[in-house]
Amino acid sequence: MSIPADLKYTASHEWVKTNADGTVTVGITAHAQDLLGDMVFVENPAVGRTLAAGEECAVVESVKAASDVYAPIAGEVVAANADIEAAPEAINQDAYAAWMFKLKPANSADVNSLMDAAAYQALVESEAH
């Protein structure tokens, strides 16, 4: 399962990318979509909503189950990807291209507290046992 080295990760299986403009982009990992199976519904947070770290803010549903998506860090929602709401299967095809929403961090240093690829890899492997 691919775990790109240039992203950060949460224990709840979100990936986080830091953008040049200081915002961060959030999606769910390839491992998460593999666990969930065929995606059929995505609900993103509303643009303008302020989120606390760890707050439930979005939902992805596969044929099999619904799963909450959590804010990886505190911040304000500045964009939501309408394309994946229209075509949730894009998450199955490429979880790291199918971003869900973008946050303007309340504190840009918060991203550093997230897991790096090696730590996330270790988490995924530990959950497999």
Add this chain to the structure above:
Amino acid sequence: MLKQTPLNAAHRDMGAKMVDFGGWDMPVNYGSQIEEHHQVRNDVGMFDVCHMLVVDVKGGDVRGFLRGLVANNVDKLTVSGKALYSCMLNPEGGVIDDLIIYFMTEDWFRIVVNAGTADKDVAWMLKQAEGRALTVTPRRDLAMIAVQGPNARAKVWEAIPGAQAVSEAMKPFNAVEFQQYFIARTGYTGEDGFEIMLPVAEAEAMWHRLASLGVKPIGLGARDTLRLEAGMNLYGQDMDEATNPLECGLAWTIDLKSERDFIGKAALLSRDINLQLVGLVLLDKGVLRAHQVVQTKHGAGEITSGTFSPTLQQSIALARIPLGIAPGAEVEVAVRDKQLRAKVVSYPFARTGHSLIS
């Protein structure tokens, strides 16, 4: 320790994602549940249903025994090979299990029961059989493979030389014994097809033979979306020991007209009927799931099974709601923090690859 079917290694070789399904290590999908669903609706697929249990009831008084044991009337079974769907009730009228009974001869009826209830079912049957001149024999020596879809029968005829001659004229819901095979024109998908019982030792070879003929393996994930589209109840979800079968869409299987007495009959006759099982189609975006609360103008109900329907491309559900709400009515379903709109419909929702919902 999870129980394994004789096809466990074959599933792993074919790339299955395995899950704990009621204590059995079973394939949930082999990649994409949705693709597998369409494969069965449009062509042909095969299911490992070895976790279900075949029970043979043999002896001089089998028919008399079954008259009391099950709620449907086994006297409808007069031709060898004919099958009957029925509930087996407890004295309170709750559903111990739903099952299929095949009539072979007057001293041999074959019953197929659900995986999760198998031990309970056999214990109950043995208890009811006490003092009767008959035997109740679980057949874990038999494997079961379901081949389903519009091309299912043709593929089985290719896989089992000689089977076509004995089963081509056979109508749905009938079975025939042929060599070491028991070939039944039954299934759980709303498609044509066969359920084949065969010796465990031959199961893996048969699975690979069918695969080599282009029959794709299908996991339990697609089995659930297929059966729900076909409007078929799932034990433990749409009915169980706590529910009244007359409120679960099973009234057509409960014989209250004949003089025949059966376990649970008196309890059913004494119960009020306040609920009905209906289909729902979600009008808003989202996915309906079991246990979500349904609000109707006559009070609240509950979804018993819900999923995304690959054929309809929208969410569908079976729900137990108050009487008096007819197809066409709009209801509201609590999905997480929202009230979503759904339409009451008659089920089945889909057959042979097409929507039945207007």
